[in-house]
Amino acid sequence: MRERRLSPRKRGSSRDQNMAPKKLGERAEAIRRILNPIYPRVKPQLLYRNPFELLVATILSAQCTDQQVNRVTPVLFKRMRRPQDFVATPVAEIERLIRPTGFYRNKARNIKACCEALIEHHSGRVPGKLEELVQLPGVGRKTANVVLGAAFGTPGIVVDTHVARIANRLGFTRHRDPKKIEFDLMRLIPRNEWSDFSLRLIFFGREICTARKPKCPVCPIEHLCPYRSKTPRMDS
Numbered sequence: 001m002r003e004r005r006l007s008p009r010k011r012g013s014s015r016d017q018n019m020a021p022k023k024l025g026e027r028a029e030a031i032r033r034i035l036n037p038i039y040p041r042v043k044p045q046l047l048y049r050n051p052f053e054l055l056v057a058t059i060l061s062a063q064c065t066d067q068q069v070n071r072v073t074p075v076l077f078k079r080m081r082r083p084q085d086f087v088a089t090p091v092a093e094i095e096r097l098i099r100p101t102g103f104y105r106n107k108a109r110n111i112k113a114c115c116e117a118l119i120e121h122h123s124g125r126v127p128g129k130l131e132e133l134v135q136l137p138g139v140g141r142k143t144a145n146v147v148l149g150a151a152f153g154t155p156g157i158v159v160d161t162h163v164a165r166i167a168n169r170l171g172f173t174r175h176r177d178p179k180k181i182e183f184d185l186m187r188l189i190p191r192n193e194w195s196d197f198s199l200r201l202i203f204f205g206r207e208i209c210t211a212r213k214p215k216c217p218v219c220p221i222e223h224l225c226p227y228r229s230k231t232p233r234m235d236s
Ligand code: SF4
Pocket: 169, 208, 209, 210, 214, 215, 216, 219, 220, 221, 222, 223, 225, 226, 227, 228
C-alpha cells in the first residue's frame, strides 16, 4: 500500500480503509464516518449575533471569502442592527460600507429590498421556513439553508462551489445545478446531518479536495473516491 502523508488523527480507521463498499449509500456512510471525527464541530465561519445578521452576512458572502465578510460586518452592524436601519439608510451608504465584499451594488440593492420584505411580510423578523426565506430578494436556497441550519437548527444541505465539486467527484450526483445536487445529497445523507455534512464538505474542499490540484495522496477518503481512481497517480 502506498504511504500516505496524513497525520494519524486524520487517517480513517484500518477497517474503513479496507472496506470497498459497492453501493452508493454504503460509500456515503463510510465517508461520513471518516469525515465526522476530522471535522467534529462545524459551524459557519461568518460572524453574527442573530438570524438577521447571519442572513445579511450570508448574502454578502457570495463571491467573497468569509474572512473578508467578517472584516466588513462588525462596522456594518454597528451602524445598522435591524431591517428598519437598512431601509432608512441611503443605498449609496450601504454600498460604501460593503464595497470590500465585491458586487457591492447588487448586494446593497438586494439587502435593502430584503429588509423591506422582512418588514412588510414578517414584522421585521427572519422567517424560519425555507419556502419563506427563498421568497426574499437576494436569498437563494444556499443562503436559506445556511440560515436555517445555523440560526434555527433546521437541517439543510448547503450547496456551494465546494459541495458541488466534491459531490460530483465522489459520484454522489451527476448534476451541476445546485438544487439537483441538494436533492441528490438529501436522499443520500440522514436528515439530521444535512447541515453538518455540507459544512464538513466545505472545510474538506478548502483543505484537501481543492478545485485545482486536490491533495489525493493525503486524502483520508481516497480509497472511497471514484474520481481518484480515474486520475493518473503521479505520487506512487
Ligand atoms: S481522492 Fe482526491 S478527488 Fe477524491 S475526495 Fe480525495 S482529494 Fe478529492
